[in-house]
Amino acid sequence: MIGLGRDCAIKLEGDDLMGFFGTYLYDGSRWLEHEADQHPDFAEPWLMVSIHDSDITTVVYRPAGPGSGVAYLGLTPRTYF
Numbered sequence: 001m002i003g004l005g006r007d008c009a010i011k012l013e014g015d016d017l018m019g020f021f022g023t024y025l026y027d028g029s030r031w032l033e034h035e036a037d038q039h040p041d042f043a044e045p046w047l048m049v050s051i052h053d054s055d056i057t058t059v060v061y062r063p064a065g066p067g068s069g070v071a072y073l074g075l076t077p078r079t080y081f
Contacts, residue, residue, distance in 0.1 A: 023050040044068075 025034040026047040040046055044062040051057050057073040 020051055020054045023048065025049075 021036070023034045023036040025032045025040055026049075027040070027042070028045055034040070034048060036050055039048070039060070039062075043064075045064045046062050048060040049057060050060075055074045059071045059073065060069075061071075062068045
C-alpha cells in the first residue's frame, strides 16, 4: 500500500510491484490522478508525484511564491537511461 495523504492510497500486490506508472497531484486539499509530464494549469501551490516503472519518482513542487523545484527519488534519469 502506498499512501499519498489522507485521501488517496494505492494498493499494490504481487506483480503490481514492478512496472507501475502513475502521476498524482496534490492541490492543497486533495490528491488527484494526473497526466504524466504535464504541469497543472492552475495557480500554485501544488505538488506532483510521478512514479516511473516502479523505480524512479519525480517530485515537482510549486509553492505560492519562490522556492519551486524538482527532486528525483530512486535512480536519477541520467543514471537509469
